[in-house]
Amino acid sequence: QSALTQPASVSGSPGQSITISCTGTSSDIGGYNYVSWYQQHPGKAPKLMIYDVSQRPSGVSDRFSGSKSGNTASLTISGLQAEDEAEYFCCSYTSSSPVVFGGGTKLTVL
Amino acid sequence: QVQLVESGGGVVQPGRSLRLSCAASGFTFNTYAMHWVRQAPGKGLEWVAVISYDGINKYYADSVRGRFTISRDNSKNTLYLQMNSLRAEDTAVYYCAKSFSGNYLPYLDYWGQGNLVTVSS
Numbered sequence: 001q002s003a004l005t006q007p008a009s010v011s012g013s014p015g016q017s018i019t020i021s022c023t024g025t026s027s028d029i030g031g032y033n034y035v036s037w038y039q040q041h042p043g044k045a046p047k048l049m050i051y052d053v054s055q056r057p058s059g060v061s062d063r064f065s066g067s068k069s070g071n072t073a074s075l076t077i078s079g080l081q082a083e084d085e086a087e088y089f090c091c092s093y094t095s096s097s098p099v100v101f102g103g104g105t106k107l108t109v110l
Numbered sequence: 111q112v113q114l115v116e117s118g119g120g121v122v123q124p125g126r127s128l129r130l131s132c133a134a135s136g137f138t139f140n141t142y143a144m145h146w147v148r149q150a151p152g153k154g155l156e157w158v159a160v161i162s163y164d165g166i167n168k169y170y171a172d173s174v175r176g177r178f179t180i181s182r183d184n185s186k187n188t189l190y191l192q193m194n195s196l197r198a199e200d201t202a203v204y205y206c207a208k209s210f211s212g213n214y215l216p217y218l219d220y221w222g223q224g225n226l227v228t229v230s231s
Contacts, residue, residue, distance in 0.1 A: 097171065
């Protein structure tokens with residue numbers, strides 16, 4: 001149950017777009033279209049932002065979008081806003097476990 | 111509205127046991143799978159366990175299999191995590207989380223506030 005690989009940090013200025021990658025293997029991201037993304041502000045519980053690779057739950061801004069290519073999933077945030085500053089975790093179903101998380105990426109809005 | 115309220119955390123010595131509870135409300139508890147996820151201080155999220163809507167099927171992370179047991183009481187709308195043989199590396203905030211659906215897909219749409227478990231002598 002190895003964690004998915006995410007960059008430790010990314011940054012962007014307000015109004016810009018950023019993309020966070022999440023790399024796995026053919027046993028998880030590459031093998032299934034069951035990828036989700038979570039946003040976590042300090043001291044708060046995580047919030048589901050994307051499921052089924054690219055679907056947004058009700059209430060999540062359309063500035064958040066997800067995609068997948070091969071063994072890598074990506075989360076793109078467009079029109080960056082100050083409140084987007086948080087940690088983001090990818091998550092996938094795997095052949096050996098229902099759930100595995102990525103290590104997390106801290107987004108800084110400059 | 112959906113509410114998940116965890117309880118039962120605290121400080122415990124290595125090798126001892128602790129049981130966490132998660133009281134659910136605002137949704138039909140007995141139709142959704144439920145998860146436990148933990149987060150060590152300053153670290154990322156680690157999935158711990160999931161239980162099917164009817165309590166029959168359970169899956170665990172390798173790190174806790176054989177030591178932790180997930181269970182539920184649908185008559186009380188409550189999820190549990192029995193933690194035995196606790197180790198220092200089990201120190202974390204433990205979250206209960208509701209599955210987006212009745213299956214085991216990694217979509218957790220509601221989370222509790224978190225409950226800190228500290229394993230220390």
